[in-house]
Amino acid sequence: MNANSSEKISTPDFEVRFTASERCVFLQGSLRLNAAPEYEPIAELMESALQHVASSGQSILVVDLRALKFLNSSGINLLYQFVLKVKKIGNVGLRVLGSSSNAWQPKSLSNMVKFMPAIELEIA
Amino acid sequence: MSVLGEFNSNAQRDAELLLTLPLALAPWDAANRVSVFLEAWLSGALLARGMASADVNFAVNELMENAIKYASEGSIELTLGFENSGLRIAISHPVTADRAQRYREIAATLITDDASELFAQIIERNAESANAPSLSAQPGGVSTGAGLGLLSLKMDYQASLAFAFTLDVMGAPHVTTQIWLPSPDSVYVHSLADQATRQMRVADQATRQMRLADQATRQMRLADQATRQMRLAGRRRGKENLQ
Numbered sequence: 001m002n003a004n005s006s007e008k009i010s011t012p013d014f015e016v017r018f019t020a021s022e023r024c025v026f027l028q029g030s031l032r033l034n035a036a037p038e039y040e041p042i043a044e045l046m047e048s049a050l051q052h053v054a055s056s057g058q059s060i061l062v063v064d065l066r067a068l069k070f071l072n073s074s075g076i077n078l079l080y081q082f083v084l085k086v087k088k089i090g091n092v093g094l095r096v097l098g099s100s101s102n103a104w105q106p107k108s109l110s111n112m113v114k115f116m117p118a119i120e121l122e123i124a
Numbered sequence: 125m126s127v128l129g130e131f132n133s134n135a136q137r138d139a140e141l142l143l144t145l146p147l148a149l150a151p152w153d154a155a156n157r158v159s160v161f162l163e164a165w166l167s168g169a170l171l172a173r174g175m176a177s178a179d180v181n182f183a184v185n186e187l188m189e190n191a192i193k194y195a196s197e198g199s200i201e202l203t204l205g206f207e208n209s210g211l212r213i214a215i216s217h218p219v220t221a222d223r224a225q226r227y228r229e230i231a232a233t234l235i236t237d238d239a240s241e242l243f244a245q246i247i248e249r250n251a252e253s254a255n256a257p258s259l260s261a262q263p264g265g266v267s268t269g270a271g272l273g274l275l276s277l278k279m280d281y282q283a284s285l286a287f288a289f290t291l292d293v294m295g296a297p298h299v300t301t302q303i304w305l306p307s308p309d310s311v312y313v314h315s316l317a318d319q320a321t322r323q324m325r326v327a328d329q330a331t332r333q334m335r336l337a338d339q340a341t342r343q344m345r346l347a348d349q350a351t352r353q354m355r356l357a358g359r360r361r362g363k364e365n366l367q
Contacts, residue, residue: 032156032185035193036250070178073186073273080247103178107280111243 018049028067060093087116098123129286139203155188173307186273187215209310216300224297230271231287239279
């Protein structure tokens with residue numbers, strides 16, 4: 001993956017995209033997939049984004065959730081699994097961007113700090 | 125019937141809305157469609173109570189997802205009703221005996237365990253089995269993630285959870301999951317009630333002190349009378365001595 005490349009999973013309901021130049025994974029729309037197996041392709045995209053950032057010596061990966069209006073509990077599990085993966089790698093920081101206009105975000109994202117105290121969680 | 129948590133047996137009778145969905149007509153997408161419909165349907169009533177309609181969308185979606193995953197046959201019954209400045213949502217469906225047992229274990233843990241510790245346990249356990257296929261894909265199995273939605277409702281939405289396990293007329297096991305979502309008003313009502321209790325306590329103390337003051341006044345009056353009578357007696361004795 002070069003600096004200008006981008007990886008994307010897109011359906012009428014949601015889009016997940018990694019933009020290497022911004023070191024950012026964008027999740028948008030409404031994600032209500034059925035349990036971990038259906039979330040696997042998204043988990044893989046996010047993991048490859050993490051590997052890309054780690055191997056290119058960059059210090060931080062951004063996960064932008066500001067346009068993610070809905071996420072079911074299996075999706076919440078996906079995000080927390082990702083937080084654990086970033087923490088395990090150790091040398092990459094994580095910034096998570098949310099918005100309080102998505103009612104679930106102030107409620108369900110704040111626990112991330114307990115899993116990774118160094119996380120930069122910004123819910124505007 | 126065995127019950128876990130504060131189960132309201134009248135929830136179905138008192139419900140303002142009842143939906144019966146035959147499982148055959150409930151593909152995975154039904155969870156989404158029903159929750160979006162109910163969010164829109166109730167938006168005015170929720171707004172009037174200061175409740176976020178998106179919270180109801182999340183709650184109904186989680187209950188519907190669980191029901192679609194774990195119901196064995198027949199229909200899913202969903203009821204909603206406003207109760208004690210909050211919204212009670214109940215979902216009921218048949219389950220196999222195996223799943224009823226597993227569901228009961230999960231329900232008991234959800235009711236009794238500390239929510240944030242349980243959340244950490246589930247997330248870490250899911251990380252360990254990340255590449256293993258979900259148990260829900262196996263017949264009769266319940267996903268390791270089962271309960272995460274209900275746990276999220278308890279932990280992040282301050283919902284109270286309750287469960288009932290019953291047998292229907294044919295002797296088939298049936299499970300009902302209830303959640304009660306509080307409105308900000310109910311928190312407000314509680315704090316008003318607390319304030320009133322505190323003020324009544326202060327008023328009680330004041331009443332007691334006034335009663336004590338009254339007693340003291342009465343005793344001072346009695347003491348005055350005694351002094352006067354002693355003075356009169358003294359004067360009488362003086363007169364007697366002079367005579």
